[in-house]
Amino acid sequence: MAMPYSEPLVPRAPGEREIPEPPRRGEPGGEPCGLCGGAAVSAVWQDDLWTLHPPVGGSLPGTVWVASREHFDSFADMPPAYAADFGRMVGRVERAILAQGNVGRVHLYRWGDGGAHFHVWFIPRPLGMLDARWMYLPIWEDVLPNVPDADLEAAAKKVAAALDA
Numbered sequence: 001m002a003m004p005y006s007e008p009l010v011p012r013a014p015g016e017r018e019i020p021e022p023p024r025r026g027e028p029g030g031e032p033c034g035l036c037g038g039a040a041v042s043a044v045w046q047d048d049l050w051t052l053h054p055p056v057g058g059s060l061p062g063t064v065w066v067a068s069r070e071h072f073d074s075f076a077d078m079p080p081a082y083a084a085d086f087g088r089m090v091g092r093v094e095r096a097i098l099a100q101g102n103v104g105r106v107h108l109y110r111w112g113d114g115g116a117h118f119h120v121w122f123i124p125r126p127l128g129m130l131d132a133r134w135m136y137l138p139i140w141e142d143v144l145p146n147v148p149d150a151d152l153e154a155a156a157k158k159v160a161a162a163l164d165a
């Protein structure tokens, strides 16, 4: 694995801690929840619990994010029905992305630092792109040139179609 930057990178200290942290979208004091407010990009697939979305601005077609239909933050406050279904859903989405081909591995990320409405990211590591293994994949995803949003949406629709196959 390797960073998408030329060496040498210079280590630096983190900035001053900001406590309390600024509110995220969808929590008290923050901007309204984009998902509950309907402002988020339209889902290309949904079932009783989950919605599946293409990214906006991205470099790796086949990347999708899955959100809960109900507003909760994380695994710590996840309603039982979602907790019971999460593994099934993740396996299903992973298989659908792998079925697109040319994928080395599907990475699953849950950050939650931007919005307080539960969502996870599925990012396919291109087959053979060993530089992008482990935590380097989202950094490469950020640095590689973006592809048109229409291409990201078309790829997400193919993943959605594979979910129902």
Ligand SMILES: [Zn+2]
Binding pocket: 026, 033, 034, 035, 036, 037, 070, 071, 072, 116, 117
């Ligand atoms: Zn919400």
